[in-house]
Amino acid sequence: MTKPIDMPKPSSPALVMAVAAVLTGMGQVMNGQANRGLMMAFTALSLAWVSYNLTTPEHSFVGRYAGGFMIHAIAFMDAYRVAKFRWQEWKSGQRQD
Template sequence: MTDGTATPVNPYLVLGAAVVLPASGHVMLGVPVRGLQFLFFMVILGWVTTKLAPADAGFIGRHAGGFLIYALSVLDAYRIARIRHAIWVHKARPAGDSAGGDAPSNI
């Protein structure tokens, strides 16, 4: 685009990175502190649920708090990426182009 706005990161790339490595999606988006906060609470709640879970619980059950924050982190990184991409697409559209068909006709 010629307006000088940088192209945002592809939301699916951010989603893939966030699924593979926690907080990496936030780092790709330029908000590493937010990713670090998610990692901190992931570890803390994972530890808390290991102490509160019954002895016969499986791995997922013993670390359910950490997995909950992990899932929220993935969703948050993807949401931020989608919003940034949608804003970029909206700004890149020419002024007279409207998706709703409201453009004045030249009759």
């Protein structure tokens, strides 16, 4: 029987979730997906700018930046999902030793 490859301990899903809730794209960076995190951050900024320019001052703050908030929510869920998957994969590799 071969020994499983030693994987470095990934970031805790709770920590990734906390960071991703505050900074768009940083959860992906913590998961080792820097390009994906950068893409999420720039997409959020771009869509926030577009939605801001398509609305009027009568709209609420959230309404004016709705595109950015939507991408932020998607990036948040994606970062947590990947962190949880990596954590479970690491834990199962530890049990096989």
